[in-house]
Amino acid sequence: MNMSFGDLAFFIIAAITILAALGMVLSRNIVHSALALILSFIAVAGLFFSLGAGFLGLVQILVYAGAISVLIIFAVMLVMRGDAGQSNLFNSSLGTHLWGVFLASLLTVSLSAAIYFSEFASVKGKPVEDDIAGKICGGV
Amino acid sequence: MIGLAHYLILGSCLFGIGMYGVLAKRNAVAILMSVELMLNAVNINFAAINHFLNPGQLVGQLFAIFVIVVAAAEVAVGLALIISIYRHRKSVNLNDFNLMKW
Numbered sequence: 652m653n654m655s656f657g658d659l660a661f662f663i664i665a666a667i668t669i670l671a672a673l674g675m676v677l678s679r680n681i682v683h684s685a686l687a688l689i690l691s692f693i694a695v696a697g698l699f700f701s702l703g704a705g706f707l708g709l710v711q712i713l714v715y716a717g718a719i720s721v722l723i724i725f726a727v728m729l730v731m732r733g734d735a736g737q738s739n740l741f742n743s744s745l746g747t748h749l750w751g752v753f754l755a756s757l758l759t760v761s762l763s764a765a766i767y768f769s770e771f772a773s774v775k776g777k778p779v780e781d782d783i784a785g786k787i788c789g790g791v
Numbered sequence: 792m793i794g795l796a797h798y799l800i801l802g803s804c805l806f807g808i809g810m811y812g813v814l815a816k817r818n819a820v821a822i823l824m825s826v827e828l829m830l831n832a833v834n835i836n837f838a839a840i841n842h843f844l845n846p847g848q849l850v851g852q853l854f855a856i857f858v859i860v861v862a863a864a865e866v867a868v869g870l871a872l873i874i875s876i877y878r879h880r881k882s883v884n885l886n887d888f889n890l891m892k893w
Contacts, residue, residue, distance in 0.1 A: 655873050656794075657793065658792065658793050659873070661793045661797065665801050668801070669801070669804060669805070669808070670810055672805055672808045672809070673805075673808060675812065675824065675825075675828065676808055676809075676811055676812035676815075676816070676825060676828075681818060681821060683821065684821055684824060684855075686822065687855070688824050688828070689826065691828065692831065693833070695831045695834070695835060697840055698798070698801075698835055698838075699834075699835075702798070702838045702839060702841075702842040703842055703857075704838045704841070704842070704852050706852070707834075707852045707855055707856060710799070710856055710859060711834070713858065714798075714859050714860075714863055715827075715831070715863075716858065718863065718864055719827065719862070719866050722866060722867060722870060723820065723823070723824060723870070726820055726870040726873065726874060727820055727873055729877070730873060730874060730877045730883045732882065734883070738818065739816065739818050739821050740816075740817060740818075741815050741816060741817065742814075742815050742816065742817050743886070747815070748815045750814065751810075751811050751813075751814030751815035752811060752815065754810070754814060755807045755808070755810040755811035755814065756807065756811075758803075758806070758807050758810060759803055759804055759806070759807030759850075762800075762806070762807075763800045763803050766796050766799045766800055767796060767800070767801065771794075771795050771799060771889035772794065772796040772844050772862065773794070774794055774795040774796075774844065775792055775794045775795075775843075781840065786825055790829060
């Protein structure tokens with residue numbers, strides 16, 4: 652299949668952000684969760700760059716990965732009690748946990764199906780030409 | 792070719808993962824971090840629709856910056872609240888914050 656460099660860049664950045672988000676919610680160590688969250692912020696900034704939103708991507712890195720992440724790590728330090736490896740456990744009642752899994756997956760599947768079968772699925776954009784990231788990636 | 796649907800489905804997957812984090816975790820700081828993930832998913836949707844459906848104007852990116860500002864303020868205030876509660880109750884387990892339970 653003929654995939655341009657922009658498509659490959661999108662898939663790599665999207666994979667990084669999904670894996671970092673999963674690492675964040677599935678980790679039992681809250682410091683690992685915070686670091687995975689920082690990685691997902693930077694990957695989302697990469698997505699903004701690929702959409703031609705250069706300023707938005709810079710603001711994302713500045714505010715989210717620069718300020719909010721530092722604030723979260725300070726708060727984690729101030730409220731940590733006991734072993735760091737057991738500081739971010741799941742909800743103790745299994746029923747609540749399964750409800751969470753069911754509701755989140757139901758929301759994701761229904762939203763994705765609604766998008767896939769709507770008329771958004773046939774919209775392809777024009778190439779991004781106004782900044783260097785758009786020129787390299789060949790646009791989306 | 793990557794179209795609008797790819798970005799929107801990525802945004803909805805990220806939103807679902809954040810929602811699972813909110814519902815299934817018991818540490819209050821972790822729940823705040825999952826809310827941040829959901830807000831990032833919303834920002835992806837704004838920027839993608841702005842790029843594909845309204846490329847002349849910057850309304851989507853402007854709204855995404857607004858969301859980033861509000862999210863930053865909310866994280867600051869939320870973490871201040873959590874630290875203040877921690878001083879009294881010595882725990883950030885959400886099951887222990889049961890003052891409003893009848």
